[in-house]
Amino acid sequence: MSKELFFPVVETERLALRPIAIEDADSLLGISSDPEVMRYWNTAPWETIQDAIDFINASNDAMRRQTSLVLGVYLKSTGELAGKCMLFSYDKESRRAEIGFGLGRSAWGRGYIGEAGEALIQYGFNSLGLRRIEAEIDPDNQSSAKALERLGFSREGLLRQRWEVNGIVSDSAMYGRLASDPSAMAS
Numbered sequence: 001m002s003k004e005l006f007f008p009v010v011e012t013e014r015l016a017l018r019p020i021a022i023e024d025a026d027s028l029l030g031i032s033s034d035p036e037v038m039r040y041w042n043t044a045p046w047e048t049i050q051d052a053i054d055f056i057n058a059s060n061d062a063m064r065r066q067t068s069l070v071l072g073v074y075l076k077s078t079g080e081l082a083g084k085c086m087l088f089s090y091d092k093e094s095r096r097a098e099i100g101f102g103l104g105r106s107a108w109g110r111g112y113i114g115e116a117g118e119a120l121i122q123y124g125f126n127s128l129g130l131r132r133i134e135a136e137i138d139p140d141n142q143s144s145a146k147a148l149e150r151l152g153f154s155r156e157g158l159l160r161q162r163w164e165v166n167g168i169v170s171d172s173a174m175y176g177r178l179a180s181d182p183s184a185m186a187s
């Protein structure tokens with residue numbers, strides 16, 4: 001696969017999805033140090049700028065190895081970093097990957113994930129040749145569940161006591177969308 005496939009710029013009406021620039025480490029820390037944003041994430045809120053730098057470097061390494069696609073969600077109107085979205089756990093042979101999203105609190109509720117998510121999903125199906133995209137969320141994360149259902153995902157099961165983060169045990173709800181599924185419903 002060509003190198004550029006894992007370093008794309010994907011544009012939607014309001015957003016540009018592209019690899020996160022190291023200059024945006026501060027903005028990324030602002031987003032990922034917010035306990036509300038990280039409430040259902042599988043890591044604790046970040047604390048230092050090094051956490052953001054490490055994430056950006058690890059993302060670039062994973063994209064070079066073609067194991068993950070980790071993209072910043074940038075607002076086209078201001079150039080501001082609103083959050084991140086990713087395709088990870090890429091299994092080339094099975095043509096499957098997992099999707100994840102995290103937006104800063106000020107960007108919630110504007111349908112950005114509908115827009116960014118659909119663009120990322122289409123990129124996964126059409127450019128990476130994926131057959132299946134899956135998502136794993138905390139069953140209490142209703143915002144994520146709604147966003148996934150609007151993106152055309154079906155809930156496929158519940159994995160009990162799958163995570164323990166900071167001593168708190170939680171279940172995972174599993175969602176999936178196939179390239180052959182009907183596309184997302186309008187919200």
Ligand SMILES: CC(C)(COP(=O)(O)OP(=O)(O)OC[C@H]1O[C@@H](n2cnc3c(N)ncnc32)[C@H](O)[C@@H]1OP(=O)(O)O)[C@@H](O)C(=O)NCCC(=O)NCCS
Nearest residue numbers: 037040101102103108109110111112113137143144146147
């Ligand atoms: C989950 C998330 C990605 C959804 O993205 P989004 O662009 O806000 O999605 P939408 O605009 O379609 O809103 C989806 C739902 O989020 C909830 N929501 C939206 N704005 C909200 C706000 N300001 N406060 C609380 N909930 C809100 C609503 O339930 C909304 O559904 P509704 O429109 O029927 O009321 C985003 O809220 C987020 O990044 N949350 C924190 C990180 C996270 O939990 N990521 C998922 C872990 S895998």
